[in-house]
Amino acid sequence: MTESTRQIPFGRPMLGDAEVQAVLEVLAGPILVHGPKATEFEEAFAKWTGASHAVSLSSCTAALHLSYFYLGIGPGDEVIVPAQTHTATVHAVELTGATPVFVDAEPQTGNIDLTQIEDKITDKTRAISLVHFLGIPVDMERLGAIAKNHDLFVVEDCALAVGSYFKGVHVGLHGDTGCFSFYPVKHMTTAEGGMLLTKHPQVKERIKRQKAFGVDRTPTERAVPGVYDVNMLGFNYRLNEIQSAIGIEQIKRLSDFLKSRERHARMLREELDGIEGISYFAPPNEDHVSSNYCFQVVLDETLRKKRYEIVSYLKTRGVGTTVHYPHPVPRLSYYREKYGYVRGMYPVAESISDGSIALPVGPHLQDDDIEWIVTTFRQAIDVVRSDKE
Ligand SMILES: Cc1ncc(COP(=O)(O)O)c(C=O)c1O
Numbered sequence: 001m002t003e004s005t006r007q008i009p010f011g012r013p014m015l016g017d018a019e020v021q022a023v024l025e026v027l028a029g030p031i032l033v034h035g036p037k038a039t040e041f042e043e044a045f046a047k048w049t050g051a052s053h054a055v056s057l058s059s060c061t062a063a064l065h066l067s068y069f070y071l072g073i074g075p076g077d078e079v080i081v082p083a084q085t086h087t088a089t090v091h092a093v094e095l096t097g098a099t100p101v102f103v104d105a106e107p108q109t110g111n112i113d114l115t116q117i118e119d120k121i122t123d124k125t126r127a128i129s130l131v132h133f134l135g136i137p138v139d140m141e142r143l144g145a146i147a148k149n150h151d152l153f154v155v156e157d158c159a160l161a162v163g164s165y166f167k168g169v170h171v172g173l174h175g176d177t178g179c180f181s182f183y184p185v186k187h188m189t190t191a192e193g194g195m196l197l198t199k200h201p202q203v204k205e206r207i208k209r210q211k212a213f214g215v216d217r218t219p220t221e222r223a224v225p226g227v228y229d230v231n232m233l234g235f236n237y238r239l240n241e242i243q244s245a246i247g248i249e250q251i252k253r254l255s256d257f258l259k260s261r262e263r264h265a266r267m268l269r270e271e272l273d274g275i276e277g278i279s280y281f282a283p284p285n286e287d288h289v290s291s292n293y294c295f296q297v298v299l300d301e302t303l304r305k306k307r308y309e310i311v312s313y314l315k316t317r318g319v320g321t322t323v324h325y326p327h328p329v330p331r332l333s334y335y336r337e338k339y340g341y342v343r344g345m346y347p348v349a350e351s352i353s354d355g356s357i358a359l360p361v362g363p364h365l366q367d368d369d370i371e372w373i374v375t376t377f378r379q380a381i382d383v384v385r386s387d388k389e
Contacts, residue, residue: 006372010294010320011185012364014257015246022245034218037244042195044251049162049170051178051197053204056244057211060159060181062237063196064092064129066207067155067177069233073098073126080120080128080152082112083328084349089131089157090329098126100339102330104346109136109288110281110296110324113348117146127153132161132171134324134358135291136283140166140174147175155179160324162187163258163291172197182243185362187257187291188250190243211237260363261292264370268295268359271374275381277303294358296324297377304355306384311357313380319373322358 026037038056046054057063073079077098081090084105093100101120106113110133117128128147130138140156147154154175158164162180164171172178182193198204209215214234222228239247272278277300283290299307311321328349330341343350359373 006318006369008319008360008365008369008373010322010358010360011362013184013189013191014250014253014363015189018249018252019246022249023242026241026245031241033238033240034212034220035241035244037241037248038239041190041239041244041247041251044248045180045195046197048251048254049172049197051170051173051199053198053201055196055198055204055207055211056239056247057194057196058237058239059183059192060157060179060194061088061092062211062235063177063179063194064088064155064157065095066196066210066235066237067153067179068093068096068098068127069210069235070177070203070206071126071153076124077126078122078124079126079155080112080117081329082129082131082133082349083330083346084110084112084133084325084352085131085157085329086159086325087329087332088159089129090335093129099124100329100335101125102328102339102346105133105348105352107348107351108282108284109133109138110352111136111138112143114139114142114146117143118150121146121150121152125150125152127155129155129157130175131157131159132164132291134281134296135161135164135293136281137161137164137166137171137288137290139284139288140169140171144174159183159186160293161291162254163261165289167287173199176200177203182247182250187261187293188247188254190239190247190250193239193243193247206232210234257363258291260365261361264361264365265290265292265295267367267370268361268374271370272297272377275378277381292361294322294324295361296356296358298352299355299357301355303381303384306387307355307357309384309387310377310380313383314357314373314376317372317376319376320360323353323356324358325353327353 159181178197214232
């Protein structure tokens with residue numbers, strides 16, 4: 001490929017012959033839902049992460065929603081949420097009728113600012129939700145202590161954090177539930193899909209039912225066909241056999257995917273470090289091991305005025321980028337209109353949204369793609385700087 005035709009998407013699903021074969025095998029059989037593949041996928045994911053219980057689900061959003069639904073929270077209750085996250089983290093609270101209470105981010109990691117949580121806790125608070133932002137783990141010891149002090153349930157949004165560890169323990173295993181996403185550009189994919197991890201057997205048992213209409217037994221568990229009861233409210237949030245079969249194959253490749261991300265992120269860090277006017281997120285110490293979802297740079301006050309020129313320059317030279325996330329959630333119109341928002345309420349989250357560019361590091365890249373990204377990014381900065389002068 002010549003340099004002028006180089007195309008480097010931000011993310012690309014890594015699917016090969018093994019995934020195709022696994023899907024064909026499912027399609028050749030009679031069971032598309034409620035089958036052995038979902039169970040096998042749950043067991044494989046639990047083993048890989050070290051979890052005691054895993055429930056496969058149709059998305060991370062479903063996992064988050066069921067975490068709150070399990071708790072039985074609703075109108076009048078409050079849940080602490082990060083202001084800097086994907087809207088799904090907060091929609092999941094909103095869907096229950098409970099009120100999300102936003103907390104700003106900390107600048108070094110983009111994670112929820114642990115020093116601000118306790119000020120937001122009231123006698124209505126039932127849970128704390130956190131996101132391991134771009135794969136950098138939150139300090140779960142400090143967060144766990146806050147939750148324990150106030151007797152709060154902890155929901156970990158691990159959508160970007162398969163392969164992230166805090167003090168040697170996989171994320172999602174520190175809180176009460178851990179919610180994962182297998183959307184196409186994530187660390188591994190099932191097209192759409194999610195997983196909920198929990199250390200509590202009762203959470204697993206209930207969520208297993210709640211993801212399938214609240215029916216008290218699955219078709220395979222029914223001694224007599226057609227005989228079942230519905231003893232709780234539930235949804236249809238199942239992961240099907242085709243998706244599960246893809247997931248089983250993806251887990252076999254996950255460690256290699258993560259090594260590749262780590263290598264690419266390290267190369268970008270080494271090459272881009274020291275450019276005036278840019279900073280990047282980094283784990284605070286070795287207790288925090290990141291899954292390297294991307295390499296997100298934050299531009300200073302001058303450069304961020306030219307962010308779209310930089311992004312366009314990269315795009316015309318084939319470098320795909322994105323922003324995590326384009327707005328702090330409370331600034332999105334649904335939340336702004338419902339809860340009120342004025343500029344400056346969440347200064348760190350706002351700064352991240354308004355000044356970031358996320359560069360790709362996925363396993364779809366080769367080393368020379370990284371070199372191309374570095375050269376192009378440096379050129380883009382030079383070009384916008386010379387524009388200014
Ligand atoms: C932090 C975070 N949480 C939740 C989600 C939603 O994941 P899903 O698409 O699997 O519902 C996303 C999606 O990218 C995300 O970035």
